[in-house]
Amino acid sequence: MKIIKDYRQKYNGIDRILDSVPEILDAFHDDLNDFGSKSGRESKFSSDQMLRMAVVKWVESEPYRKTIIRVTESDFLRNFCRIGFGEVPNFTLFCDAMKCIKPETWKDINDLLLQHAIDNDTISGTSLRLDSTVSESNIHYPTDAHLLWDGYRVLARLMTQAKKADWRLDCGNRFHTRKAKFLSSE
Numbered sequence: 001m002k003i004i005k006d007y008r009q010k011y012n013g014i015d016r017i018l019d020s021v022p023e024i025l026d027a028f029h030d031d032l033n034d035f036g037s038k039s040g041r042e043s044k045f046s047s048d049q050m051l052r053m054a055v056v057k058w059v060e061s062e063p064y065r066k067t068i069i070r071v072t073e074s075d076f077l078r079n080f081c082r083i084g085f086g087e088v089p090n091f092t093l094f095c096d097a098m099k100c101i102k103p104e105t106w107k108d109i110n111d112l113l114l115q116h117a118i119d120n121d122t123i124s125g126t127s128l129r130l131d132s133t134v135s136e137s138n139i140h141y142p143t144d145a146h147l148l149w150d151g152y153r154v155l156a157r158l159m160t161q162a163k164k165a166d167w168r169l170d171c172g173n174r175f176h177t178r179k180a181k182f183l184s185s186e
Contacts, residue, residue, distance in 0.1 A: 011059075011076070011077075027105050028109065
């Protein structure tokens with residue numbers, strides 16, 4: 001099927017880029033050097049595996065837990081992440097590993113990818129294409145009365161929820177929301 005072919009081509013292209021620009025892995029590895037157990041034993045998972053799992057997380061736009069599930073259940077993603085039939089890290093370990101990566105490292109990786117794209121004539125930087133959609137609409141500018149109504153409505157809702165959660169928070173007041181709404185529209 002075309003959709004599966006496109007999906008695999010996307011990851012195979014990423015795989016080629018990661019293999020042709022080893023500086024990306026070096027930058028990623030430098031931040032993960034101190035990650036691991038206090039006893040000094042080696043981690044079961046390499047920096048390369050963690051980097052590739054981070055790529056899967058970004059490409060699939062999934063949280064850590066769902067990324068781990070996706071990699072665990074897909075032989076193709078297991079091979080992309082170079083895990084094979086081995087154990088997949090749990091999502092907390094993966095999340096902790098990603099916390100070790102500094103924002104400067106992500107910027108360096110982005111710069112390396114940009115330079116790779118320029119070197120391979122993927123992008124030139126001479127033109128920029130923007131897509132936008134503009135549609136006419138009536139704008140309702142907030143007035144003081146509408147802002148007061150919004151504030152009253154939210155406070156009444158929160159106080160009602162608090163009263164339902166704990167009866168001791170009931171101060172015996174009644175909320176006149178219909179009257180407040182009517183007054184705000186005058």
